[in-house]
Amino acid sequence: DAKTTQPTSMDCAEGRAANLPCNHSTISGNEYVYWYRQIHSQGPQYIIHGLKNNETNEMASLIITEDRKSSTLILPHATLRDTAVYYCIVTSTGTASKLTFGTGTRLQVTL
Amino acid sequence: GAVVSQHPSWVICKSGTSVKIECRSLDFQATTMFWYRQFPKQSLMLMATSNEGSKATYEQGVEKDKFLINHASLTLSTLTVTSAHPEDSSFYICSARESGSSYEQYFGPGTRLTVT
Numbered sequence: 001d002a003k004t005t006q007p008t009s010m011d012c013a014e015g016r017a018a019n020l021p022c023n024h025s026t027i028s029g030n031e032y033v034y035w036y037r038q039i040h041s042q043g044p045q046y047i048i049h050g051l052k053n054n055e056t057n058e059m060a061s062l063i064i065t066e067d068r069k070s071s072t073l074i075l076p077h078a079t080l081r082d083t084a085v086y087y088c089i090v091t092s093t094g095t096a097s098k099l100t101f102g103t104g105t106r107l108q109v110t111l
Numbered sequence: 112g113a114v115v116s117q118h119p120s121w122v123i124c125k126s127g128t129s130v131k132i133e134c135r136s137l138d139f140q141a142t143t144m145f146w147y148r149q150f151p152k153q154s155l156m157l158m159a160t161s162n163e164g165s166k167a168t169y170e171q172g173v174e175k176d177k178f179l180i181n182h183a184s185l186t187l188s189t190l191t192v193t194s195a196h197p198e199d200s201s202f203y204i205c206s207a208r209e210s211g212s213s214y215e216q217y218f219g220p221g222t223r224l225t226v227t
Binding site: 034038042043045046087100101102103104 | 115117145147154155156157160202204206215216217218219220221223
């Protein structure tokens with residue numbers, strides 16, 4: 001699976017959009033971009049995933065560049081409860097696929 | 112939907128004893144379950160992949176005789192830490208992938224193990 005690079009930490013004011021970048025320059029054609037988050041002392045929570053098109057769900061939007069070498073997770077209106085570590089993971093699908101967690105981005109949402 | 116539970120949520124045991132952690136998919140069937148370990152201020156590290164009815168596949172460096180995994184049904188996988196030592200103290204997290212799906216994994220809330 002391709003390696004990802006994320007900033008170690010970011011701050012965001014409550015109510016503003018949080019834009020979390022991820023670089024995955026070695027991504028291959030059959031690999032998806034997944035985003036999970038982990039609130040302190042809890043199990044990770046699935047947020048969104050995509051292959052090449054931009055995706056949106058009730059939690060977030062995922063913007064993938066045309067060359068697929070980077071992506072951005074957007075939380076449109078961050079709240080204090082969005083404070084967490086956000087993991088960008090690139091993996092292929094299929095029964096043998098597994099998630100390799102990097103160090104992620106620690107997002108701190110402040111008043 | 113897609114809820115995964117773990118039991119217990121936390122456990123304290125004495126060095127040398129064994130501890131069993133359960134992972135259940137509550138509202139779906141999971142052919143594949145995964146076990147992770149997370150030390151303080153570190154990321155999750157995959158320990159093993161558990162497939163229902165077959166032997167688990169362990170990641171490099173994980174002792175299969177120390178971390179026994181059983182996946183006897185489509186809704187239950189267990190991790191037994193045998194002869195636990197203080198260095199086994201960690202946050203153990205399981206995840207489950209729905210049968211027939213190759214997409215997202217659903218994670219349990221984790222089990223905090225403290226070995227004294």
